[in-house]
Amino acid sequence: MGVFRTAYFGPQGTFTEQATRILVDTDDAAELVPMDTVPQALDAVRAGAVQRACVPVENSVEGAVPATLDGLADGQPLVALAEAVLPVRFSVLTRPGCTKPRTVASHPHALAQVREWLATELPEAELIAASSTAAAAVAVRDGQYDAAVTAPVAAEHYPLSLFAENVADVADARTRFLLVSQPGELPAPTGADRTSLAAVAADRVGSLAELLNELMLRGINLTRIESRPTKGRLGEYRFFLDIAGHIAEQRVGDAFAALRRRCADVRFLGSYPRADRLPADVPETASDADFDAAAEWLAAVRRGELA
Structure with a gap:
C-alpha cells in the first residue's frame, strides 16, 4: 500500500498543521504536505497528488476564510469528511538575542487577533x-x-526564541x-453531524x-x-450554509431536493461529524420515521386504499 498523503495550508508551523495532526492519523504510512496557499492544497486533491487536504474555513473573530469558500465552490467538486x-x-517568536522587537510579522488575521496585546507590549513595533x-x-x-x-x-x-x-485578545477565539x-463514500451519520452546501439563489424578490x-x-x-460573489455577474451571490444534520437523513435530503428546484445552482460540500459532538435537535414530526410514515400514507392514498 502506498503512502497516504494529506496537503495542508502551510508552510510548516501553522494552526492548519496542528489541525491536520488532529484529523489525520500521522503514522508511518501518512505524509503531511505543506502548500503555500489554500487553492494549491485543494487543487492537489483534485489532481490526485494527495488524497486529502486540511484548510481553514472560519474564525470566530475574523469570520470566514474567502480562499477556502471560493476554492470549494469552483472547480471539480470536493467534499468535507471531518472538521x-x-x-x-x-x-x-523572535530572533535569538532580540529583546525589543521593532518589526513584527504575521498573517493579517493573526495580527488582528493580537492587536491589543501588541499595542500594550510592543507599542513602537x-x-x-x-x-x-x-x-x-x-x-x-x-x-x-x-x-x-x-x-x-x-x-x-524554526530555531527562534520564545518571546511570549x-x-x-479574545480568550475564546476559535x-x-x-x-x-x-467525492466518494460519505462518513456514516452519527446523530451529531454537520452538512455544508453552497447555493446560488435565483435573482428575484424573496429568493x-x-x-x-x-x-x-x-x-x-x-x-x-456566508455570502460570496459568484464572480460571474455583478450582484449575483453564492450563499454558503452549514446545517445541523446529515444528508442521509430524510429531512435533510428532502431539503436539498427542494433547494435544487429553487436555486440556480446547489453544490453539496459534505456531511461529517461535528467537532463539538452536539446532537442535532430534530423536532417532532421531522424524524426519518415520520417521513417514512407520511410516505406510506401517501402511497396508500395514491393506490386508492384510503378515503
Whole structure:
C-alpha cells in the first residue's frame, strides 16, 4: 500500500498543521504536505497528488476564510469528511538575542487577533502582513523581521526564541478547519453531524427567504451562513450554509431536493461529524420515521386504499 498523503495550508508551523495532526492519523504510512496557499492544497486533491487536504474555513473573530469558500465552490467538486476546531492562542517568536522587537510579522488575521496585546507590549513595533503565520516565522529566521506572531507548533520547526506565549485578545477565539477529499463514500451519520452546501439563489424578490424557509419547514437548524460573489455577474451571490444534520437523513435530503428546484445552482460540500459532538435537535414530526410514515400514507392514498 502506498503512502497516504494529506496537503495542508502551510508552510510548516501553522494552526492548519496542528489541525491536520488532529484529523489525520500521522503514522508511518501518512505524509503531511505543506502548500503555500489554500487553492494549491485543494487543487492537489483534485489532481490526485494527495488524497486529502486540511484548510481553514472560519474564525470566530475574523469570520470566514474567502480562499477556502471560493476554492470549494469552483472547480471539480470536493467534499468535507471531518472538521476540527482549535482554540487560537499565539506564540511570539523572535530572533535569538532580540529583546525589543521593532518589526513584527504575521498573517493579517493573526495580527488582528493580537492587536491589543501588541499595542500594550510592543507599542513602537511596525506590524507587517505575511502570507501565513509560518511564513512570518521563516522571514524572522532569515533575518527580515525581528518577531513573528505564530501558532505554537512553529516553535518546533524554526530555531527562534520564545518571546511570549498564550497571546490572544479574545480568550475564546476559535478557528474551524475542514478535511476534504474527492467525492466518494460519505462518513456514516452519527446523530451529531454537520452538512455544508453552497447555493446560488435565483435573482428575484424573496429568493433567499424561500431558501431559508425550506430549511425551517423541515426543522433544520442553520448554524452558519456566508455570502460570496459568484464572480460571474455583478450582484449575483453564492450563499454558503452549514446545517445541523446529515444528508442521509430524510429531512435533510428532502431539503436539498427542494433547494435544487429553487436555486440556480446547489453544490453539496459534505456531511461529517461535528467537532463539538452536539446532537442535532430534530423536532417532532421531522424524524426519518415520520417521513417514512407520511410516505406510506401517501402511497396508500395514491393506490386508492384510503378515503
